[in-house]
Amino acid sequence: MTYVQWNEAIARRFLYEGNAGKKVFLCVEDALLEQLGGPNGRIDFIRVAKCGPEDARRQGLSVCTQARRTREEWRNSGSPGFPAYLVYLGLFVLAASQEGESGHEGYYKRLHRLLDEEVTNRPPPNFYEMWTLWDDLEAWANVEQGGKFGIVRCDFAGAWPHVGLPRAQIVLTERERANLPQFFCLAELDSSALPASEEMARLVHRWGRGLLEAKTLRRLAREGAVDEEMRSLTVEALLDELRSWDGVVSNSEGSAVEFHTLRVNLRIKDRLGGIADSRIVARDSPSFQDEGISGLASANGEGFGMTGSNNGWLILRDLHNSDVAAAAISWDQGLRLTVGQWVLRLPPRQVRVFRAGEFDLIEGLIEVNRLDPYREFYVAAMQDCADAVDAWGKKAAKSWQEISLRSGLPKGWRLFRGGSAAPAVVAPPEFPVLGTDPLVRILLQGGIKTDTASRRYFDFAPPVVRIEGLVPGAIVSINNSARPADSGDVTLMIPAAEMQASNRVSVQLLGGDERSASFQIVPSRDLTWKRDGGWGSTASGAQIEMSIGTPKSSGAALIDFDAPPVVMAPERAADLVGRKVGEIAALPGDGIPSTWSPIWMIERGRSNRRVIFCGGDLDLCMPSNEAVPDRKRVKDWKHLLWNERMRLIGPFRDPLAALWRKFRETAENA
DSSP: OOHHHHHHHHHHHHOSGGGTTSEEOOOOOHHHHHHHHOTTHHHHHHHHHHHOOGGGOOTTOOHHHHHHHHHHHHHHTTOOSSOTTHHHHHHHHHHHTTTTTTTTOOHHHHHHHHTTOOOOSSOOTTGGGTHHHHHHHHHIIIIISTTTTOEEOOOOOSSSHHHHHHHHHHSSOHHHHHHHHHHHHHTTOBTTBOOOHHHHHHHHHHHOBTTBOHHHHHHHHTOSSOOHHHHHHHHHHHHHHHHTOOSEEEOTTSOEEEEEEOEEEEEEEETTTTEEEEEEEEEOOTTSBTTBEEEEEOTTOOEEEEEEOGGGEEEEEOTTSOBOOGGGSOTTTOEEEEETTEEEEEOOOSEEEEEEGGGGTOSSEEEESSOOTTSOEEEEEEHHHHHHHHHHHHHHEETOEEEOOSSSSOTTEEEEEESEEOTTSOOOTTOGGGOOOOOOEEEEESOOBSSTTSSEEETTSOOEEEEEEEOTTOEEEETTEEEOOOSEEEEEOOOGGGOOSEEEEEEEOTTSOEEEEEEEEEOGGGSOOOOOSOOEEOTTOOEEEEEOSSSEEEEOOOOSOOOOOOOOOTTSOEEEEOSEETOEEEETTTOSOSSSOOSEEEEOSSSOEEEEEOOSOGGGOOOEEEEOSOHHHHHHHHIIIIITGGGEEOOOSTTHHHHHHHHHHHHHHO
8 A cells, every 4th residue: 555545544444433522542553554454564554654655755864754744744735634644653653562572672672673773772863753743633633623533642641751652542452442441340440539550450450351452461460571661551541541431331232331439428527526427429420310319229129319419429318318327338348229220339348548528529538549648548447457457557657546436437447547658658458448659640620621522621611730649849830830739639720810821730750750731721702603592591590501502501691690708797606717826816706806817717616617718819828837925816726727627617629728728737736
């Protein structure tokens, strides 16, 4: 075949309308080349890649230089048809697919060997410029074509980004990606609470046989000659696929079952008194009805339902619409509920890990599937495992202690707390949820996209940046401006004044490795809106759908409504807290202070006291270690912010959540 024929064949193999809205990877390997070009397909493909397009060949140019010029000439001619440089990208991916053929041979040596060049660890001339081809392909498929041929993912991945681009395309085959939902189901994985990377590798070894390729299983199990960089990329790809899984598993007959994971929500009401309760919750899903789920049944026929709470969580309730006490369920046996196409499962575990719910926008503590070693965490263990967990915690955790509860836990279970944990202290292998994760991931959450196939967001609803696994010493930058960030899992809010048309978030790790993610902001006035249907709201306030092509919105339109300010009326029962240690006033008794400005207003109550931010400029609201002369007020300030912290519901999102944490830390050390 000619270059043009090979380019067209690869394009039509991966980019076609049947893949509209689906992720597409250029998984070019020997088997595909034989399928497209016959027994000598690989040889013929490499030949045309070295020669270049028939109508644009230039003698003496390196492969990468020819690839760059092919893109430029295709763009200059008006970008007809499919991108003209797909053969070159396929060649770079083919080199990545040769893993294991020559022992521990690096990527550059494999690429030189394919091109019949001198085998060296040096990249070919201009190879570092090839990212522009990947970037161009992503823009063409996702933006210019609107994802109608598939969504192309060309993220930088791994410690060597230029090599990671082609490698990321080949770490999983199309067959493997198609089988992943079945694997996720068998392993009882949760797309909203990912396991640690090594636990994912272990689960693949246990549940992935017959679903994933033998070479993938060997790679993850470290059997034989293993390319550690390729192994890391494979784990990242698996976690990324899990994160985007909607819970649906289809069978060969076309019917589908939708799986969702239940989690334990533990709420400590009074630590000194040992009073707590626990609920069973699940993340809301677009497939659930607005009023929740009814008619759920357990294996013994007991009936349940799930109704919504705030911030995207559903709560398990009985037939009388009362919260189901999680402590009444055997956590080591789990729970399975079904109705229609939905299956909701609480995986059986002898050890469960919890973290503060502010990161997940839920009250109290929420169960997670991996340990964030740099943040406060809690571990619940059944009696048979508690001593082993306690022994590990005494070695690994800072401020490790057992918390005695009279309620909230199943009979025989014990609860422990750690301020942080040393990742170097390995947890017992039988308790995988205690594992930590060395991978750093940058995620874009929330926001409203202009279309599902891009990273373009409306200016009125940008995404929230979430970084998982941030290690000490890492430098976080937003648009090349360094930002302070705590270690562990963090959420970053980009102020509107700092938002640009094109935004880039990066994490520079010790040793020079980098992780990055980018997104674009589009003013709504810059889009062409096509009105295909009516929109608005009825006189009664009932919402009707607004359909205007793409994108599509539904809901009520609020007109002439301004949110009310925080009301600090003197008669309101609350405590006011200032930035200095000891700046505290009780309402209505003390009245509103005149010599200092309140930062927080904390509602009165026996438990679940709401913390409301009432300060101004955040830079002027940071807590100060300077204390007022009144020793009693200093004691009251510390007692409220630190001793009573478990009864206070602070803000869930940064930057207010970060500010609230600093106030608590100041109170702890006051």
